[in-house]
Amino acid sequence: MIRRALASLLQIVAISAIAFFLFSVAPGDFYSAERLSPQLHGRSIEQWRAARGLDRPWPVRYARWIESCARGDFGTSLAYGIPVTRLVAPRVVRSAVILFPAWIFGWIVAVCTAAWAARRRDRMLEPAMTILNMSPEVIVVSVLLWIGVALRIPLERAWLPSMGLILAIAPLVFIHAFRAVSEAQSANFVRIAASRGIASRRLWIRFILPAAANPLISLIGPSLAAAIGSSLVIEAMSGWPGLGPLFLEAVQSRDYDVVQAVVVMLGAVLTFTNLAADLILYRLDPRIHLNTDGAH
Amino acid sequence: MVVVDQLRVSYAGGCVLDSLSFTLRPGDRVGISGASGSGKTTLLTILAGLGNPSAKVSGRAAVAGKVGYIPQEATHSLSPFLRAIDQVAEFAKSRDEAASLLSRLGLDERRRNSFPHQLSGGERQRVLIAQALAMRPSVVLADEPTANLDEAAEASAIAAIDDYLMKSGGALLIASHQESVFARLQCRIHRLTPFTETPLPPAHAAAAELLLRVDRLTKTYCHRDFFLRSRPAVCALAGVSLDIHRGETIALVGPSGSGKTTLARCLARRETWDSGEISPGEVRVQLAQQEPSESLNPRGTIAAALGEAQASPDVLESVGLSATWANRRVTDLSEGQRARVAIARSACAARGGLLILDESLASLDPDSIRAAAGHICELQRESGMACLLITHRADLAQSLAHRILSIREGRLE
Numbered sequence: 290m291i292r293r294a295l296a297s298l299l300q301i302v303a304i305s306a307i308a309f310f311l312f313s314v315a316p317g318d319f320y321s322a323e324r325l326s327p328q329l330h331g332r333s334i335e336q337w338r339a340a341r342g343l344d345r346p347w348p349v350r351y352a353r354w355i356e357s358c359a360r361g362d363f364g365t366s367l368a369y370g371i372p373v374t375r376l377v378a379p380r381v382v383r384s385a386v387i388l389f390p391a392w393i394f395g396w397i398v399a400v401c402t403a404a405w406a407a408r409r410r411d412r413m414l415e416p417a418m419t420i421l422n423m424s425p426e427v428i429v430v431s432v433l434l435w436i437g438v439a440l441r442i443p444l445e446r447a448w449l450p451s452m453g454l455i456l457a458i459a460p461l462v463f464i465h466a467f468r469a470v471s472e473a474q475s476a477n478f479v480r481i482a483a484s485r486g487i488a489s490r491r492l493w494i495r496f497i498l499p500a501a502a503n504p505l506i507s508l509i510g511p512s513l514a515a516a517i518g519s520s521l522v523i524e525a526m527s528g529w530p531g532l533g534p535l536f537l538e539a540v541q542s543r544d545y546d547v548v549q550a551v552v553v554m555l556g557a558v559l560t561f562t563n564l565a566a567d568l569i570l571y572r573l574d575p576r577i578h579l580n581t582d583g584a585h
Numbered sequence: 586m587v588v589v590d591q592l593r594v595s596y597a598g599g600c601v602l603d604s605l606s607f608t609l610r611p612g613d614r615v616g617i618s619g620a621s622g623s624g625k626t627t628l629l630t631i632l633a634g635l636g637n638p639s640a641k642v643s644g645r646a647a648v649a650g651k652v653g654y655i656p657q658e659a660t661h662s663l664s665p666f667l668r669a670i671d672q673v674a675e676f677a678k679s680r681d682e683a684a685s686l687l688s689r690l691g692l693d694e695r696r697r698n699s700f701p702h703q704l705s706g707g708e709r710q711r712v713l714i715a716q717a718l719a720m721r722p723s724v725v726l727a728d729e730p731t732a733n734l735d736e737a738a739e740a741s742a743i744a745a746i747d748d749y750l751m752k753s754g755g756a757l758l759i760a761s762h763q764e765s766v767f768a769r770l771q772c773r774i775h776r777l778t779p780f781t782e783t784p785l786p787p788a789h790a791a792a793a794e795l796l797l798r799v800d801r802l803t804k805t806y807c808h809r810d811f812f813l814r815s816r817p818a819v820c821a822l823a824g825v826s827l828d829i830h831r832g833e834t835i836a837l838v839g840p841s842g843s844g845k846t847t848l849a850r851c852l853a854r855r856e857t858w859d860s861g862e863i864s865p866g867e868v869r870v871q872l873a874q875q876e877p878s879e880s881l882n883p884r885g886t887i888a889a890a891l892g893e894a895q896a897s898p899d900v901l902e903s904v905g906l907s908a909t910w911a912n913r914r915v916t917d918l919s920e921g922q923r924a925r926v927a928i929a930r931s932a933c934a935a936r937g938g939l940l941i942l943d944e945s946l947a948s949l950d951p952d953s954i955r956a957a958a959g960h961i962c963e964l965q966r967e968s969g970m971a972c973l974l975i976t977h978r979a980d981l982a983q984s985l986a987h988r989i990l991s992i993r994e995g996r997l998e
Contacts, residue, residue, distance in 0.1 A: 477661040484634050485676055485720050486651055495675060499666040575700040576665055 293567070297560045304556035305549065306351060312545055313347035319367045319543045341367070354549065364546030368539070373550045377535070381554070384520060384531035391451045392516045395458030400505070402459075403466035404498075407474060415467055422460035426522045429456050434527070449527040450520070457519035458512060465508050466501070473500035499573065506570045510563035517555055586611055586724050586756045587632065591644035594627050596637070596917050601627050604644070607775065609724065614750065614757040616767035619777030621921025621950045625760035626657055629726045632758070637916070653722030657729045657760075657920055657948070659709035660876055663701040669712045670697040677719035686715040691741050705841055706875040706944065707733040714742055718749045725750065727759040729920075731766055732948035733875060735841060735977035743769050762921075762950035796971050797852070797868050797939055799827040802861035803995075804847055821847035822858065823995035829939060831969035834961075836976060836986035844995040845975045846875075849941045852973070869938025873931040873945040878923030880931075881915045887926055888912060896933035903963065904929045905956035921953045928957045937968040943975045958985055 320334050320343070338344050342353065357364065363373040406414045421429075430453045437449060473479060479496045487496075524533030532551060539547035571577050587609035594602040601624035609615060617625050630636050631646050633654035656662045663672055669692060673683035687697050690711040701709055710733050717725060725746065731739040747770055750757055759772060767774050804822040821844045829835060839845050850856035852863060853872035874880065881890045888898055888911035898911035904925040915923060924945065932940050940961065946954050964970050976982055982989050991998045 477656075477658070478664045480635055481654065481656060481662050482664070482675070484652065484654055485716070487675065491675065495667065495671075496664050500664070574666070576702050 293564065297564050300560050301553065301557050302355075304560075305355075305553045308549060308552040308556075309351045309354065310347060312543075312548060313350070319343070319545070354546075363550045366539075366544050366547050368542050368544045368547075373546050376547065377532070377550055377554075380530070380532045380535050383529070384524065384533065387447055387450050387454065387524070387529065387531060388516060388520050391454035392458055392513060395455040395516075396462050396512070398455065399459040399462035400466045403463050404470050404493075404501075407467055407470035410471075415464065418460040418463045418467075421456065422464060426453060426457055426519050427526065429453055430523055430526045447529070450523050450529045450531075453523040453527065454516060454520055457523070458516050461515055462505075462508065462512055466505055469501040469504045470497065473497045476500055503570070503574055506566050506573065509566040509569075510559060513562050514559050517559070586613075586650060587648050587758065589628075589632075589644075589646045592628070592631070592646050593643045594624065594631065595641045596639060597913075601640075602777075605777075609756040609758060611723070611754050611756055612750075614770055614772040615759070616764070616770070616772035616774045617758065617760045617777060618762065618764060618767070618774060619760075620952050621762075621925075622919040623777040625777060626728055626920060629654065629728045629758065629760055632724075633726055639916075648724055650723030651720060653717035653720055653725045655713050655717045655725070655727040655730045657732070658876065659706055659713055659733070660701075660879060662713055663709055663716075665701055668698050668700055669704065669708075672701075672712055673715045673719050676716055678721075683715065683719055686719055686745070687712070689741060689745050690715055691738050705846070707735065707738055707841060710734060711738060711742060714745065718745060721753065723753070723755045725755060725757045725759075727757065727761075729761055729948060730759065731761070731763070733944065738841070739766075746770065794831045794969070795828060796831045796969075797829040797870075798862075798864050799825060799829075799848075799852070800862040800864070801826055802848070802851060802858050802863065804844075804851065804856065804858045820995055822851070822861075824861070825992070825995070825997055827990070827997065829971050829973065831971055832965050833988070834965070834972040834974055834986045836974045836982035836989045837992060838976065838979070838982055838989060839992035843992045845992055846943055847995075848992070849943045849973065849975060852939065852941060869935055870941065871931040871935035871938070872941045872943060873928050875944040876924075876948065877927035877931070877945045878915075878920055880927050881923055883915050886912055886914055887918070890915060890926060891930055891933075894930045894934035896930055900929045900933060900960070901926070903956075903960045905952065920948070921950050924949055925953050925957055929960055932957075932961050932964050932970070935970055936964060937970055939971045939973060940964075941973045941975070944977070946974070946981060947976060947978065954981070 320338055335344075342350055354364065363377075365372050366376050369376055402414065405411075430449070433449055433452055433456075442448065474497055479492070479500065482496050483492055520531070521533040521536055523529075524531040525537050528534075535547070536551050538544075539551070587607075589608070590606050592602055592605045593600065601622075605624075605628070607615070617628065619625055627637070627640065628646075631640075631642060632648050633652050635654070636642065667675070669687060670680065670683055673687060674680045677683040677686070684697060692708060692711060692715075696704060696708055701712070704712070710730065714727075714730055717727075727746065730746070731742055734742055743766065746757070749755070757770065757772070759766070759770065761767065764774065802822050802825045804820075805817045806819045806821055807817055819842075823844075825844070825848060827835075837845055837848070847856065849872055851858045853870045854863075855872065887901070891898060891900060891911070898908045901908045901910060906922060906925060910918075915926075918926070928942065928945055931942075946957065949957070961970075961972055965972065974982065974986055
């Protein structure tokens, strides 16, 4: 277990290194745009770069970055000139108040609908959800915007990004939940239990749902990743002042400390979500062994 | 209680049951016998309301009252998420009743609290018997309920079913290929197709060349405690040494939980062992499991299944099936026929190496056993393949094996 947690930590470090590397091999840096400015002298730009350490090779910069992170200093935004923590923290809170409730609510809605549809053996919802799952956030949010304008709902509220996120998550979860429940329903042991005249409620609680929960727990991590990805786009589109607009802007202007901090933070959130999902699966499914010596 | 009138069932491959008619009154006991593929399981699943949707059914098959169905296949018939006791308690009046039923069938406290994957095939089958009896059915439908059981377990299972029927006055419809079971339950016998009685093929002389040496093998299973640390729990092998020669058949007998399957899994390298050695390492080993048909991809065809072992469809002939069946789907064969295909495939893949049959023959009807044994003998003669036969049936061990080893608490005797 401890080994698993350490592996997660290592994974986060690896994510940060890869992000750092990819960002530094891409051509240009924060000052590339300034170079075009006629008022600025080339020499002074070079001085700025040197002062920031941007002229060094990336492994050196990465080592420095790691070292400052260990001190609790995640760097300073080049664009805003304030520490990354102070810049990112309020944005994270604003994103989280949208992201997590929408994510959880999307799951609840999706699982309930899926169980209901599977119970009625209703095959109509699945293709509809597949289409919704495939449609890009841009279209979904545009439609929501249009509805919002038509209904005269104030657009600066949180409802637009929340609805957009729920619509991004729920179809994904629905498709998996529907298949899981349908499959569990036709499992041999469920059919046999049903043939023994067990009450429908007991059948669902004791037989169908545990079997269906199994594949869904593995979806917790990927669904959060999808939610985060969607939220960046949806926030930027709906003008919600969360992490999304800041991140996109930072990527464009190559404000590398900000990008790095956001990437590592999201990486950490996802890694620990996956770890938690594995633990839940381990607790729920008696067939899983953590030790590699347990065969299978 | 049970009325079957002009029942006709056909699959894509042909007709299985044709104009079958009979009735069962309370207290009646009927045993259905027949070769593998004669429609025993089809009849019982239709009566239990679990018929294969791809079957075409005409005529009438009706049951009045609660049906206690004991399926033939125990692996997928129990929920993997419930302990044995809960599987039964879910259908019983009380937990105590479930516990007493299970202990009557020979499952002790530890096994009652185990999950299905921790139980052996025979133990799972007994959980299914307990489950069916716990719901107090008016008709018991049993499909090969004792196929995977050793003698003691078989006796307790038969006694439990018999007792229940005496007390409740219920009816019994039981399918089996062991007619002795019918006699012990005082059943009227209904034959779907007659058996042909020919003796098992004799074992041929083995060569003295060493194929595989097992040297002081030990293995202890661990279980995890609350803090997810592993603790040694069961000592499955306590220093097993064994020489296996080319072309020979060794029967390994022993009570449930004596380490037979663990040894087989170690030989097939599906399990790591704690100490000891199996040499040489490069011998081909194939393990056919207790329910051999489980190893076939249920969505594939017979030809595809055989192709995985580079076996040609002609192999089907040598296990008494028709080579023209190669394009049938796995699910269109009966349990016995699937088992024959799976064993034939394992045998082909083990050519020149070691074939392990872990109770694979136990649930088969005499025809299938004969066919599979004949095929294995042929391969032994031709390629010097050795065979380790794990079984609880003394008659099989005696007629098929060159020598019989018995194992008890992880030690060979």
